Amino acid sequence: MTSQLDLVQLQKLCGSLLPDVGGGAVAWHVETALGQPGMLGLFAGNWLRDDVVDRAREWHGDMVGEPTGFRGSHAVRVEQGQVGILLATENAAHYPLLRPAFVLPLEWRRGGRSSVLLPAGMADFADGVLRDVRVTNLSLHLAARLEESGTDLSGLRFSYESAWAALAGGAIVVDQNGLTVPDVLVTAAWARTEGLPGWITGVGQVGEKLDEAAVHGASIVLLPQENAIEAGQWRERNPDSPLKIRHLSNVPNDPERVLAAVLQALEKEPKRTGNTLFTDRCSYYVRMAEEKLNEYYRDQLLQEIVEQLEPQIKAEPRLHNAERLVIIASKSWSLGFLLTALFDPEHVLILHDGRLGDVPRILTDKLETFARKKSPRRIATAAECRPGDAFDKDVADALTAFSSADGVGTVVDLTAGYREFHFAVLAALPANAQVMFVHAQQDPRYARIRPSTERVKVVSIAGR
Numbered sequence: 222m223t224s225q226l227d228l229v230q231l232q233k234l235c236g237s238l239l240p241d242v243g244g245g246a247v248a249w250h251v252e253t254a255l256g257q258p259g260m261l262g263l264f265a266g267n268w269l270r271d272d273v274v275d276r277a278r279e280w281h282g283d284m285v286g287e288p289t290g291f292r293g294s295h296a297v298r299v300e301q302g303q304v305g306i307l308l309a310t311e312n313a314a315h316y317p318l319l320r321p322a323f324v325l326p327l328e329w330r331r332g333g334r335s336s337v338l339l340p341a342g343m344a345d346f347a348d349g350v351l352r353d354v355r356v357t358n359l360s361l362h363l364a365a366r367l368e369e370s371g372t373d374l375s376g377l378r379f380s381y382e383s384a385w386a387a388l389a390g391g392a393i394v395v396d397q398n399g400l401t402v403p404d405v406l407v408t409a410a411w412a413r414t415e416g417l418p419g420w421i422t423g424v425g426q427v428g429e430k431l432d433e434a435a436v437h438g439a440s441i442v443l444l445p446q447e448n449a450i451e452a453g454q455w456r457e458r459n460p461d462s463p464l465k466i467r468h469l470s471n472v473p474n475d476p477e478r479v480l481a482a483v484l485q486a487l488e489k490e491p492k493r494t495g496n497t498l499f500t501d502r503c504s505y506y507v508r509m510a511e512e513k514l515n516e517y518y519r520d521q522l523l524q525e526i527v528e529q530l531e532p533q534i535k536a537e538p539r540l541h542n543a544e545r546l547v548i549i550a551s552k553s554w555s556l557g558f559l560l561t562a563l564f565d566p567e568h569v570l571i572l573h574d575g576r577l578g579d580v581p582r583i584l585t586d587k588l589e590t591f592a593r594k595k596s597p598r599r600i601a602t603a604a605e606c607r608p609g610d611a612f613d614k615d616v617a618d619a620l621t622a623f624s625s626a627d628g629v630g631t632v633v634d635l636t637a638g639y640r641e642f643h644f645a646v647l648a649a650l651p652a653n654a655q656v657m658f659v660h661a662q663q664d665p666r667y668a669r670i671r672p673s674t675e676r677v678k679v680v681s682i683a684g685r
Contacts, residue, residue, distance in 0.1 A: 266296025549638030
């Protein structure tokens with residue numbers, strides 16, 4: 222049985238002993254050594270230079286008269302659910318037949334111990350990554366196709382610091398029952414400080430890694446902000462490359478929050494029309510990109526959340542037959558979607574203080590066309606209540622103009638506003654209007670509500 226490949230063998234096979242890629246010796250070594258189980262196996266196609274593989278194939282065809290069975294460039298690509306890490310070939314000048322950088326496809330799996338086929342020291346590094354992100358019961362392995370081919374990398378050792386963000390992001394996604402996408406690559410290290418927040422730090426050989434990501438077929442590469450200059454230089458050399466480069470913040474924080482941008486790019490968005498569970502979609506919502514948050518809540522979660530809350534509404538006589546709804550605008554539109562879906566009012570009043578930019582106008586437009594049942598056209602109005610001496614009067618005027626004569630059929634929600642708004646609304650509340658709020662648990666890691674924890678509460682006001 223062929224022994225595992227070690228660094229000495231690697232230099233003999235791909236280093237100074239074989240500088241001429243046109244010689245037949247190259248083809249022999251590629252096919253009989255690197256391409257055989259127990260050494261690099263299929264991974265040889267990810268690490269060998271394309272011209273080495275091409276010339277080896279040509280030589281084989283000329284000498285043997287039939288195509289070689291060796292699989293060349295990128296024989297194993299990152300598949301959905303796997304994590305690809307970008308590593309640099311250390312002392313690349315000593316290994317002229319190898320790529321200066323390569324992609325190693327890995328998998329996080331539940332339970333067990335990390336594979337003994339991983340490069341030396343990677344299992345211990347993976348354990349440290351799991352501790353950083355407070356994830357347990359996962360183990361790291363070579364991609365299934367590599368393991369099945371008998372690839373054994375345990376005789377090789379690399380510097381793994383740049384793999385931290387990719388492994389950490391992948392571990393969080395897998396731990397939350399999510400699925401990683403195959404065309405996003407991450408290279409970023411992590412600086413730890415005992416008892417203090419850590420931060421993303423730079424990596425080396427950025428140009429070589431971006432070259433490899435581009436030929437590997439990646440659509441996005443995430444890099445530390447510290448490497449912005451190198452990334453800019455690469456872009457100048459490759460102006461027509463479709464590869465998108467994004468930078469990760471180096472502001473000290475907890476690992477989960479630092480990795481937010483990684484999760485947003487690395488994780489596949491689960492759809493309600495697929496086989497994903499509601500609980501998994503709720504968990505994904507907590508981690509997803511801010512700019513898509515409200516639409517995802519509306520399109521992928523709202524139906525189930527409304528079904529959970531409707532019994533509470535039906536059990537509360539004071540909330541029956543609501544035709545008018547008053548809400549306080551915030552950056553999150555999700556609450557507006559939820560309340561509109563629950564009550565389907567004919568009229569909606571959105572109170573705001575002018576500090577949210579275009580949010581009130583956008584929310585007004587969206588609620589007018591959302592979930593129409595009672596009326597062919599819902600009327601939504603935004604009312605600005607100026608901070609300062611006129612604030613209470615503005616709130617009172619807006620409520621008076623909006624409510625019916627006796628307030629019947631008006632529901633006022635106090636969830637998403639500020640204390641000043643709450644006092645002003647309560648002071649000017651129309652007769653017989655009902656006051657309620659939606660309570661939801663917060664996820665402490667991401668400072669975001671956890672969907673499916675919403676509960677409707679009605680406020681009882683003495684004397685009313």
